[in-house]
Amino acid sequence: MSIYCGLISIGNEILLGxxxxxxxxxxxxxxxxxxxEIKEAITVKDEADSITEALAHLWERYDIVxxxxxxxxxxxxxxxxxxxxxxAVDLVFNDALWERIKLMFANRGTNIPQVNRSxxxxxxxxxALENKLGTAPGLHFQQNNKHFFALQGVPLEMKxxxxxxxxxxxxxxxxxxxxxxxxxxxxYGIAESALAELISTQDLPQELSLxxxxxxxxxxxxxxxxxxxxxxxAESLIRSRIEDKIWGVDEDTPAGVLLDLxxxxxxxxxxxxxxxxxxxxxxxxxIPGASDVLLGGVVSYANRIKEDLLGVNTIQQHGAVSSETAxxxxxxxxxxxxxxxxxxxxxxAGPDGGSTEKPxxxxxxxxxxxxxxxxxxxFLTGERQxxxxxxxxxxMLMLTRLLQDKEI
Amino acid sequence: MSIYCGLISIGNEILLGxxxxxxxxxxxxxxxxxxxEIKEAITVKDEADSITEALAHLWERYDIVxxxxxxxxxxxxxxxxxxxxxxAVDLVFNDALWERIKLMFANRGTNIPQVNRSxxxxxxxxxALENKLGTAPGLHFQQNNKHFFALQGVPLEMKxxxxxxxxxxxxxxxxxxxxxxxxxxxxYGIAESALAELISTQDLPQELSLxxxxxxxxxxxxxxxxxxxxxxxAESLIRSRIEDKIWGVDEDTPAGVLLDLxxxxxxxxxxxxxxxxxxxxxxxxxIPGASDVLLGGVVSYANRIKEDLLGVNTIQQHGAVSSETAxxxxxxxxxxxxxxxxxxxxxxAGPDGGSTEKPxxxxxxxxxxxxxxxxxxxFLTGERQxxxxxxxxxxMLMLTRLLQDKEI
Numbered sequence: 001m002s003i004y005c006g007l008i009s010i011g012n013e014i015l016l017g018x019x020x021x022x023x024x025x026x027x028x029x030x031x032x033x034x035x036x037e038i039k040e041a042i043t044v045k046d047e048a049d050s051i052t053e054a055l056a057h058l059w060e061r062y063d064i065v066x067x068x069x070x071x072x073x074x075x076x077x078x079x080x081x082x083x084x085x086x087x088a089v090d091l092v093f094n095d096a097l098w099e100r101i102k103l104m105f106a107n108r109g110t111n112i113p114q115v116n117r118s119x120x121x122x123x124x125x126x127x128a129l130e131n132k133l134g135t136a137p138g139l140h141f142q143q144n145n146k147h148f149f150a151l152q153g154v155p156l157e158m159k160x161x162x163x164x165x166x167x168x169x170x171x172x173x174x175x176x177x178x179x180x181x182x183x184x185x186x187x188y189g190i191a192e193s194a195l196a197e198l199i200s201t202q203d204l205p206q207e208l209s210l211x212x213x214x215x216x217x218x219x220x221x222x223x224x225x226x227x228x229x230x231x232x233x234a235e236s237l238i239r240s241r242i243e244d245k246i247w248g249v250d251e252d253t254p255a256g257v258l259l260d261l262x263x264x265x266x267x268x269x270x271x272x273x274x275x276x277x278x279x280x281x282x283x284x285x286x287i288p289g290a291s292d293v294l295l296g297g298v299v300s301y302a303n304r305i306k307e308d309l310l311g312v313n314t315i316q317q318h319g320a321v322s323s324e325t326a327x328x329x330x331x332x333x334x335x336x337x338x339x340x341x342x343x344x345x346x347x348x349a350g351p352d353g354g355s356t357e358k359p360x361x362x363x364x365x366x367x368x369x370x371x372x373x374x375x376x377x378x379f380l381t382g383e384r385q386x387x388x389x390x391x392x393x394x395x396m397l398m399l400t401r402l403l404q405d406k407e408i
Numbered sequence: 409m410s411i412y413c414g415l416i417s418i419g420n421e422i423l424l425g426x427x428x429x430x431x432x433x434x435x436x437x438x439x440x441x442x443x444x445e446i447k448e449a450i451t452v453k454d455e456a457d458s459i460t461e462a463l464a465h466l467w468e469r470y471d472i473v474x475x476x477x478x479x480x481x482x483x484x485x486x487x488x489x490x491x492x493x494x495x496a497v498d499l500v501f502n503d504a505l506w507e508r509i510k511l512m513f514a515n516r517g518t519n520i521p522q523v524n525r526s527x528x529x530x531x532x533x534x535x536a537l538e539n540k541l542g543t544a545p546g547l548h549f550q551q552n553n554k555h556f557f558a559l560q561g562v563p564l565e566m567k568x569x570x571x572x573x574x575x576x577x578x579x580x581x582x583x584x585x586x587x588x589x590x591x592x593x594x595x596y597g598i599a600e601s602a603l604a605e606l607i608s609t610q611d612l613p614q615e616l617s618l619x620x621x622x623x624x625x626x627x628x629x630x631x632x633x634x635x636x637x638x639x640x641x642a643e644s645l646i647r648s649r650i651e652d653k654i655w656g657v658d659e660d661t662p663a664g665v666l667l668d669l670x671x672x673x674x675x676x677x678x679x680x681x682x683x684x685x686x687x688x689x690x691x692x693x694x695i696p697g698a699s700d701v702l703l704g705g706v707v708s709y710a711n712r713i714k715e716d717l718l719g720v721n722t723i724q725q726h727g728a729v730s731s732e733t734a735x736x737x738x739x740x741x742x743x744x745x746x747x748x749x750x751x752x753x754x755x756x757a758g759p760d761g762g763s764t765e766k767p768x769x770x771x772x773x774x775x776x777x778x779x780x781x782x783x784x785x786x787f788l789t790g791e792r793q794x795x796x797x798x799x800x801x802x803x804m805l806m807l808t809r810l811l812q813d814k815e816i
């Protein structure tokens with residue numbers, strides 16, 4: 001890749017930890033796909049000096065400079081003035097833009113606050129980029145073959161302006177840029193260091209780079225290359241060593257892979273969740289078209305619900321967190337929803353509720369496919385959310401393995 | 409605040425958009441609470457030159473420099489060598505550290521891969537910071553009154569090392585630092601620009617700063633000050649203008665506020681979810697102690713489940729997405745779970761399934777408190793996930809309002 005980009009994220013709220021900067025991740029992935037590499041990303045406060053210093057640093061070094069944030073109407077937004085100062089131009093009131101902003105308010109049936117007037121100001125020589133999802137336009141400025149863009153901080157608006165206008169401008173400006181090719185292999189049930197011992201970069205083609213990305217409870221392997229052949233060669237070699245541990249590639253998710261498998265078989269899924277409290281169904285429901293497969297199920301958080309709705313009668317003897325209860329839950333939800341396939345989860349997510357015998361992180365799973373049943377116990381580490389997330393993913397990945405006739 | 413910090417996040421995966429940098433948000437919030445301000449945060453690739461350039465830039469300017477990432481055993485981790493180069497020291501093999509790492513593997517019952525040997529290397533003059541959750545130690549180096557720390561990229565390990573060791577070192581090093589005070593007021597049902605017109609900074613004490621932070625479907629107001637009096641004064645003024653729209657402060661979440669209200673009344677909650685598919689219950693279940701209040705409920709994703717489990721008989725006449733069906737769902741789940749209070753949601757999250765009459769984003773809610781019922785229709789904008797998230801939060805916030813005898 002030969003086209004480089006510098007990114008400035010503007011916002012006290014990011015440095016103070018009130019907002020997580022998802023814009024960087026999104027832009028990084030989109031630009032990489034176009035052969036443009038973010039070499040450096042700087043986050044600064046909503047202060048004119050910090051913004052112009054970062055601009056000076058990046059504008060000198062890279063082909064493209066992007067800013068996100070600081071274009072709203074309210075008083076903490078000083079980005080536009082800082083940009084105008086840096087490029088030594090003044091701000092011009094744009095009547096057409098003002099009409100458009102007024103129209104947006106009129107369509108919503110509300111009066112336009114006077115603070116919104118500042119959103120019609122554009123640095124001289126800059127092009128305002130249309131934002132159909134909000135009142136703050138984006139900005140574009142070109143100098144020789146360098147491009148500057150100012151984007152919104154609100155992720156939806158930023159993505160909209162990038163997708164509808166900036167992508168085009170960049171493709172026209174840098175037709176020679178060549179996208180890198182990446183392949184991510186998703187594994188489950190093997191640790192990063194064990195992977196690193198099984199797969200040494202010495203065995204792989206030189207022209208590529210390999211990275212291990214630990215996710216919560218599993219590891220991704222990312223292969224990066226500028227051409228297809230070495231990438232395929234590396235993927236084959238890795239698969240020959242750990243095929244059994246790979247459950248998906250690239251954008252695959254545990255929920256998506258499971259839904260696809262079940263859809264192929266025309267089977268339907270019901271879920272009974274205790275400690276995950278709906279998280280498995282929420283992950284499945286996040287995938288468009290999940291309704292082909294997911295019937296729904298029961299969140300049996302209280303023991304009474306396990307007994308009354310699912311017909312569980314094992315709690316007194318074995319406890320709510322036991323393989324007996326998990327099996328009773330899975331049979332109960334399968335019957336209740338009349339589904340071919342079912343999952344159940346019951347465990348201790350913490351921070352309270354653990355004991356020596358059943359510490360926090362003890363989770364029992366059960367699965368039903370037709371008349372067959374399986375159960376499995378895992379000890380999951382981490383905080384409450386981590387345990388719940390790991391349990392939800394493990395449930396989906398284990399059912400996927402069972403559907404593929406693999407062991408869990 | 410007078411103590412400044414620079415942060416370097418190391419990792420190709422962040423710039424390529426494969427990982428979202430939540431470490432920055434966490435560290436920003438923790439340091440701000442100690443009176444230490446992250447002035448600048450730079451994200452660089454796993455490349456020695458980029459790391460040393462960023463180190464040079466920040467070490468010259470700020471009291472504290474922190475790095476996160478790049479301390480793992482695998483071959484893409486070159487942070488430690490870059491640090492040693494920048495500070496012009498060599499790497500020393502630390503036998504005690506190696507014994508500890510070997511012990512961790514022995515306790516897990518696995519052999520130690522040879523690639524892990526690199527984790528026992530420490531730059532000369534640096535102190536290794538103990539990491540009980542992983543094999544990579546943190547690093548600390550002091551020069552005059554400046555401090556350098558290298559932390560893990562894995563959030564759990566990074567937080568653990570910060571909490572157990574770095575917090576202490578910084579408090580001892582900068583006893584004079586004074587934390588800033590922040591107050592966040594969470595609003596629902598009022599737009600950012602409407603807030604800005606109702607609350608002008610001209611009315612507020614000069615010594616503070618005010619920021620509007622748009623969340624998905626609602627807006628937070630953040631007041632920042634170095635002392636308590638102006639902050640309280642500002643909060644009172646803001647409350648006097650928009651009290652009805654404020655549902656929580658600081659770390660409050662829609663799920664936590666709702667659970668607290670119900671817990672006070674000793675009432676229990678059941679939930680019937682269609683388009684949100686478990687998300688409301690998952691948000692509630694994320695709060696420790698949710699089991700006092702949340703009984704559970706039904707994810708009635710398929711119409712058959714709405715009918716069979718919840719006794720809904722309105723679908724043929726009114727459709728699955730209608731106030732009649734929402735009301736039938738909420739009555740059904742309240743009866744099924746024998747709960748004092750219940751919520752139901754049914755809507756069209758998209759991308760498919762919309763019509764002219766019921767476009768994507770149409771969501772019907774219903775609520776039951778004792779024998780009383782309410783229903784409400786919202787049109788939510790955004791992508792599938794955004795609509796589901798907004799619907800889940802709106803359901804919890806509207807029930808909170810009803811419990812406070814407010815209108816929805």
